[in-house]
Amino acid sequence: MTEKRQSFGLVKFLNLELPTWQADVRFRGRSRLIACAVLETDAGLILVDPGPTSTLKTLERALIPLGGLRAVNDVVLTHIHLDHAGCVGQLVANLPEVMVHAHPIGARHLINPERLIRSATRIYEERMGQLWGAILPVPASQVCAVADGTHLQVGGRTLRACYTPGHASHHIVWFDDAAGVVFAGDAAGMRIEGADHIIPVAPPPDIDLIAWEETLSKLEAESPKRLFLTHFGLIKDVEAHLHRMRERLCAWSDAVRQSLDDDYESDAARAADFHESEMTYMNASVDIAYQEPYGYMGQPRESWYGLARYWRKNLT
Numbered sequence: 001m002t003e004k005r006q007s008f009g010l011v012k013f014l015n016l017e018l019p020t021w022q023a024d025v026r027f028r029g030r031s032r033l034i035a036c037a038v039l040e041t042d043a044g045l046i047l048v049d050p051g052p053t054s055t056l057k058t059l060e061r062a063l064i065p066l067g068g069l070r071a072v073n074d075v076v077l078t079h080i081h082l083d084h085a086g087c088v089g090q091l092v093a094n095l096p097e098v099m100v101h102a103h104p105i106g107a108r109h110l111i112n113p114e115r116l117i118r119s120a121t122r123i124y125e126e127r128m129g130q131l132w133g134a135i136l137p138v139p140a141s142q143v144c145a146v147a148d149g150t151h152l153q154v155g156g157r158t159l160r161a162c163y164t165p166g167h168a169s170h171h172i173v174w175f176d177d178a179a180g181v182v183f184a185g186d187a188a189g190m191r192i193e194g195a196d197h198i199i200p201v202a203p204p205p206d207i208d209l210i211a212w213e214e215t216l217s218k219l220e221a222e223s224p225k226r227l228f229l230t231h232f233g234l235i236k237d238v239e240a241h242l243h244r245m246r247e248r249l250c251a252w253s254d255a256v257r258q259s260l261d262d263d264y265e266s267d268a269a270r271a272a273d274f275h276e277s278e279m280t281y282m283n284a285s286v287d288i289a290y291q292e293p294y295g296y297m298g299q300p301r302e303s304w305y306g307l308a309r310y311w312r313k314n315l316t
């Protein structure tokens, strides 16, 4: 049975009485870019960060051995960036019983996605549709605005919400204390399971470096046994990972801040320079088998704009 499920793109990573699965949604037709966590409960499935609409068909197929989309009871979001949550409106369109849990700021944008679409269009321009697919509103009756510290209890499983701003002001990590894992979204950066390299993905519009430092301290203080990263998979050396994530974030923020003082003809040139040097460093640090997913998902250029925006707001 396990093999059969694997052929659907599902990998069991916590083999408890109520198992947890990793569904590789194969963003842009590639593996190890975006992972949705699928939690079995006695009342149906919980999906953590189901991904964009462009990969919803793949997710649907991955869920077949677990009962398909109809088996979904709840969708839990770390944040509403399109690579994590773009599909939610489409996903719940025919599932009126499913509840979507998000930070109050994120909840507002799920119900009225116009601003989210506008700001993403500024970044992705004509590639919006191809990358993310349609972004539909979620009915207000199906959105639950989550308070910090909320315990979500579903069919014998409990998830604890913890506000973790930094990557986004509305970021939440979800602790499954019984399973010893935290679904970390992007709060602990990007790292492909099996590799060591960490990319502190920092896109516009609301990077906050002080808040992000505090988030990393909060995670360190909780010292969970494992982290599950959307990009991509299970991390077991949590302490070392968080330590290196902090170093990487500092290095990136310093480099971007410095570039603002340096003589360039434009921001595009600053971002291009940063991108190129980070890609060179990544290619030197990472085994060839991992270079493709890091290259596709890491996008240092985009993070230059996120960090530059932070510094320009905070250095005046």
Ligand SMILES: [Zn+2]
Residues within 6 Å of the ligand: 079, 081, 084, 167, 168, 186
């Ligand atoms: Zn994000």
